[in-house]
Amino acid sequence: MTQDRFPDPERLAQRIVLGERAAVASGLNLLDNTLPEARARAARLLAALSGERWLTGGHIVGVTGPPGVGKSSLLAALIREWRATGRTVAVLAVDPSSRPEVGGGALLGDRLRIKSAAHDDGLFIRSLASRNQLGGVSTEVWPMTWLLLTCFDLVVIETVGVGQTEIDIADISDTVCFVAQPASGDTIQYIKSGIMEIPDIFAVNKADMGSSANKTASDIGRIGSRPDRQHDWEYPVCLVSATHHSGIDQLVNHIDRHREYLAGSGSLDLLRSRHQRGWVLRLLQDEFGSFGIAIAGGRSALEARMSEHRLSQFSEYQNARNAIISRFVSAD
Numbered sequence: 001m002t003q004d005r006f007p008d009p010e011r012l013a014q015r016i017v018l019g020e021r022a023a024v025a026s027g028l029n030l031l032d033n034t035l036p037e038a039r040a041r042a043a044r045l046l047a048a049l050s051g052e053r054w055l056t057g058g059h060i061v062g063v064t065g066p067p068g069v070g071k072s073s074l075l076a077a078l079i080r081e082w083r084a085t086g087r088t089v090a091v092l093a094v095d096p097s098s099r100p101e102v103g104g105g106a107l108l109g110d111r112l113r114i115k116s117a118a119h120d121d122g123l124f125i126r127s128l129a130s131r132n133q134l135g136g137v138s139t140e141v142w143p144m145t146w147l148l149l150t151c152f153d154l155v156v157i158e159t160v161g162v163g164q165t166e167i168d169i170a171d172i173s174d175t176v177c178f179v180a181q182p183a184s185g186d187t188i189q190y191i192k193s194g195i196m197e198i199p200d201i202f203a204v205n206k207a208d209m210g211s212s213a214n215k216t217a218s219d220i221g222r223i224g225s226r227p228d229r230q231h232d233w234e235y236p237v238c239l240v241s242a243t244h245h246s247g248i249d250q251l252v253n254h255i256d257r258h259r260e261y262l263a264g265s266g267s268l269d270l271l272r273s274r275h276q277r278g279w280v281l282r283l284l285q286d287e288f289g290s291f292g293i294a295i296a297g298g299r300s301a302l303e304a305r306m307s308e309h310r311l312s313q314f315s316e317y318q319n320a321r322n323a324i325i326s327r328f329v330s331a332d
C-alpha cells in the first residue's frame with residue numbers, strides 16, 4: 001500500500017506540465033500532505049517542475065479585501081473575461097466558510113455556477129480551508145501557486161484580508177488587487193495608518209450602488225502613491241460592478257498592464273525570487289526558529305545560496321531543513 005499511496009513525482013510532473021486536470025489535482029494533494037513520505041515526494045515533484053517559467057512566466061494575481069465586498073463575484077467576472085480570450089486560469093480560493101459569515105459571501109464555485117467549469121479544461125479552482133484565523137495565506141499556498149504556474153497563464157489567489165493579512169498576499173503575488181466596497185472608510189484608514197501596504201490595483205466594487213462608490217474611489221485615489229512596492233507604478237483605482245459586469249475589461253487591462261510594467265522594468269524575476277527566498281526563510285523560521293536558521297548557516301548565507309540557485313528554491317529549502325534536522329539528531 002505505501003508504495004502506491006503517492007504518485008511517482010517525475011511522471012506526475014510531466015502530466016502536470018501538460019495541464020492534465022487529474023494530475024494537477026493529485027499534485028496539489030501531494031503538496032498538502034504533511035506525512036514524511038509525502039513531503040519527500042513533494043520535494044521531488046517541485047524539483048521536476050522547476051524551470052524558467054517560475055522566473056518570468058505566467059502571472060500570479062492576489063485578490064484580497066474585506067469579507068463580503070464581492071471578491072468571488074468579481075473573480076467570476078474576471079474569469080469569464082480571461083476565458084473568453086482563451087487564457088487559462090487557476091484559482092486558489094481560501095475558503096471563508098470556517099469563519100463567521102459577515103458579508104454573506106459564497107464560494108467562488110457558487111458564484112460561477114461552477115458545474116460548467118468542470119467541463120472547461122482551461123479553468124481550475126481549488127478551495128482551501130482557511131488555516132489561520134485572519135484568512136491570510138497559509139504555508140501550503142506557496143508551493144501550490146508555483147505548481148499551478150507551470151501550467152496556467154494566470155494563477156489567482158483569493159483571500160479575505162483586512163489590514164495586516166495583505167502582507168501575506170503581497171509576499172506571493174506579482175500583482176495585488178484590493179477589492180473595496182463603497183463607503184468603506186476602514187480601507188482608507190488602514191492605508192493612511194500604514195497598516196496596509198498599498199496594493200498595486202484598487203477595485204471599488206458594487207459601483208452599481210451609485211455615488212458612494214465614486215466617493216470611495218476618489219478618497220482612495222487621493223491618498224496618493226507611496227513607493228512601498230514598486231517605485232514608479234501609479235496604482236489605479238477602478239470602479240467595477242461584478243453583478244452588472246461593468247468595468248471588468250478595464251480591470252483586466254490594469255492587471256495586464258501591471259504585469260507588463262514588472263516585466264518591462266526587469267523586476268518580475270527579481271520580485272519572484274525575493275518572494276521565494278522570503279518563503280523559505282519563513283518556513284524554516286516557523287519550523288525551527290532562529291536557532292534552526294543559525295544552524296543552517298544563518299539568514300544571509302541562506303539568502304546568498306538561494307540567489308545563486310534561483311531555479312531550485314524548493315531543493316534549497318529541503319537541503320537546509322535536512323541539515324538542521326541532522327544536526328538536531330546528531331546532537332542527541
Ligand SMILES: Nc1nc2c(ncn2[C@@H]2O[C@H](COP(=O)(O)OP(=O)(O)OP(=O)(O)O)[C@@H](O)[C@H]2O)c(=O)[nH]1
Nearest residue numbers: 067068069070071072073096105106206241242243
Ligand atoms: N450590488 C452589488 N452586489 C454585489 C456585487 N458583487 C457582489 N455583490 C454581492 O455581495 C455579496 C458578497 O459577494 P461575494 O462575491 O461572495 O463576496 P466575497 O468578498 O467573495 O465574500 P467572502 O469570500 O465571504 O469574503 C453577495 O451578496 C453578492 O451578490 C456588485 O457588483 N454589486
Ligand SMILES: [Mg+2]
Nearest residue numbers: 071072105106
Ligand atoms: Mg469569496
